[in-house]
Amino acid sequence: MKIKIFKDFIGDGFETSEIENQVNNFIKNKQIVDIKPAMIYDHEIGEGFITITVMYEETKKS
DSSP: OEEEEEEEEEEEEOHHHHHHHHHHHHHTTTEEEEEEEEEEEETTTTTTEEEEEEEEEEEOOO
């Protein structure tokens, strides 16, 4: 089993499409065991981070 972590900076009115596209492209041809999203955000300064941890196994290509 392998783990891949995606990280992205977020601000006010943040858009998640970039990190979503990265994850979607990465998980193609992989057997996904688990996906765990997490977000740390400070509302006072309007900034934070989003992380997505993907646990996976490579699939065999025929």
